Amino acid sequence: MDIAIVGAGPAGARAAWVLARQGARVTIFDASHPREKPCGGGVTGRALALVADAIDATSCARTPIHRARFIRLRACGASAGQALDPIALTTGESATVDLDRGALVVASRAEFDAALLHAAQQAGAVLESARVTDVRVDADGVTLETRRGHRRADVVIGADGANSLVRRRVARPFRRDQLSIATGFFAHGVTSTEIVIAFVADPPGYIWSFPRPGHLAIGICAEATAGHSSEALRARTAEWIRATGIARGARLEPYAWPIPSLAARDANELTVSGSRWLLTGDAAGLVDPITREGIYFALASGQWAAESLLRDRFASTYASRVAAEAGRELGRAARFKAGFFRPAFINVLMRALQQSAGVRAVMADLIAGQQGYADLKWRLLKTFEIGLAWRALTSSSSRPAL
């Protein structure tokens, strides 16, 4: 079987590695390497464990993260267009969570992705350094157009990210309400060993600072339909950078990129396969809508796609596996999201983070990708101080819709 993979990010490279090791004929199309992807670069312990058989991630440039600092800005209620009060920013509440060694590293995506691709090539996958400009599926196979001409394959794996051409050709593009926009700055010349999560109420979520080797990746994310322009969001991030002094002296390079952000009903009805195609990673919409962890899901879905192709009835095998191992969990996260970012819940959470070692342990596991959403609510409530739990459960005005 000839397998074409469009996209050599984590999803495509992982699929290529698994298939090539089993002797499949694999061509992977991507003209972008070497490149740095707009991304926080946070790679969780579970993602590192998954690829430990293929790459030595310790040889990639990466920053091991020792702790996460959570901030609730006093100006939490300000909206994206409003200027923030610097004093409020610096006097907001804060709590720190220590992370286990290996729970999270912040990687250079240029190096991490290159290592995955190199492993796939070593295993026998062929890289065609070309952008795919069209994909057509027929009864006998797939035709892929590139500027160098067309190629035929029996099956295509779409691993071409949130703007996936393969997805647009074989299924339907993401609707606007299925996407969020992440925007911010790479702050070159400064770094750290902690991640910073600063909760904001509008858009509901957080500003993050992830210390990549040699620069901080600082950003904010909003639903594409929430009415915030990319410029307003970036201006807000710039104001936060200025007020906190987190990137003093740095050269700021702006970025903006879409992230799939599926509602619960979409996560429960994922479109991932047909008779001659499979969608993986961002192209399939597999990103946690709260933590924005997508690298693990890209790697895992690349592996599931490859393993399914090595069996009979690959399309249904893959769809069932994605639903069981990712769809349900992402659906739970989507249901949880609205309540999680509500200011009343963030207030309770911040106090609990300051006072309760148990809550800090839950958040450490959430950051490391070790805490599922099925029992997050119960684990949080069990570990809250009694008064906080009582408030969370009974205060009608501040009741979090978990």
Ligand SMILES: Cc1cc2nc3c(=O)[nH]c(=O)nc-3n(C[C@H](O)[C@H](O)[C@H](O)COP(=O)(O)OP(=O)(O)OC[C@H]3O[C@@H](n4cnc5c(N)ncnc54)[C@H](O)[C@@H]3O)c2cc1C
């Ligand atoms: C600002 C931001 C911050 C993020 N932070 C994190 C984080 O800290 N941790 C985390 O786990 N996730 C994070 N994510 C999500 C993560 O970046 C993605 O989920 C992940 O990269 C998905 O991997 P992928 O292989 O599916 O796609 P991608 O990594 O997007 O790779 C797709 C590849 O396909 C190629 N391609 C695209 N179109 C074509 C074409 N037509 N022909 C050939 N090649 C093509 C591209 O060049 C690219 O190399 C973040 C995302 C953003 C935008």
